[in-house]
Amino acid sequence: MTRILVVDDSHFMRTVITDILEDAGINVVAQASNGREAVTQVVEHDPDVVTMDVEMPEMNGIEAVEKIMNRHPVPIMMLSALTTEGADSTLDALDNGAVDFFAKPSGTISTDLSAHGEALVETVKSVAGSDPSAQQISSIESSRDTHDEEYAETPTLVIGASTGGPNVVESILEGLPRAPDFRILVVQHMPDQFTGRFAKRLDANSAYSVREAEDGARIGGGEALIAKGDYHMIVSNYRSGRLRVKLEQSEPVHSVRPAIDVTMKSVAETITDPVTGVVLTGMGSDGSAGVKAIDRIGSQILAQNEATSAVFGIPGRAIETGCVDEVLPVEDLVDGILRTVRVNT
Structure with missing residues (x-):
């Protein structure tokens, strides 16, 4: 008991x-x-x-x-x-x-x-x-000097998390260098009264410009959107390296809104440039269908490992799909993300 x-x-x-x-x-x-x-x-x-x-x-x-x-x-x-x-x-x-x-x-x-x-x-x-x-997470820092690195053009990073996720998301955005020029979408299960404050917190500690998603919001390289609580965040348009999102209050998926699956599926259906998917700590199976969709377009997927996950539901279920390319401890996630878009020279 x-x-x-x-x-x-x-x-x-x-x-x-x-x-x-x-x-x-x-x-x-x-x-x-x-x-x-x-x-x-x-x-x-x-x-x-x-x-x-x-x-x-x-x-x-x-x-x-x-x-x-x-x-x-x-x-x-x-x-x-x-x-x-x-x-x-x-x-x-x-x-x-x-x-x-x-x-x-x-x-x-x-x-x-x-x-x-x-x-x-x-x-x-x-x-x-x-x-x-x-x-107990320390800030993640890339172990590489990124100034001389070359990265794929116009990459998108989509991150999904639930229980235990805010600290990990914050650490990733703190440690992620500006050089790869990601467009970043974050789905963290969180009420709408909290997502705006979460976005401001991330914006203050990241090299990226971070804000809470609004209906019709557009972002380009170096910008990030946090899914607004109680709304699904859907990529509705992608053109010339800029993506646009719409917010919907359609039925919850896996009993949650926003749902990771909804955003990841829309990314796979809409974005034609490189995509990296990341699933982090959390309870349940939200994200499993999303990583399958991202895998079908030939993009790479990372999952947080069990030892550093507060709850291993979301990453564990994603790994069971067979679509995850790397399973990494929290301190290695930034370098893992950079590997997915690094151009071999």
């Missing part, structure tokens, strides 16, 4: 979360009202998962995550308000080692959380099966 520590400064929220989890057969072994108590309770109870509030007195959730990951690493799921401040704090917590997050539907004191109980339980279970050590 999965064992949970519930951390929230609101007694009401602790009770609601505990009731939801226990009704689903999950054992809540302890509760904590602030980050300081949480650090102590983790050592005492060694839970399978911690649900961690962000804003708390004495020690907030971000600080608590850092201390737990340094002292006694366990999988941590953040519970965040659907606000700009909540998104920024949650991304900070993910940087500190949290595996995933669940957005409270109506603010810090979310009185309607019970209506979203099934989704909360599903997220907790996915985090319970994750590897917290895989979240």
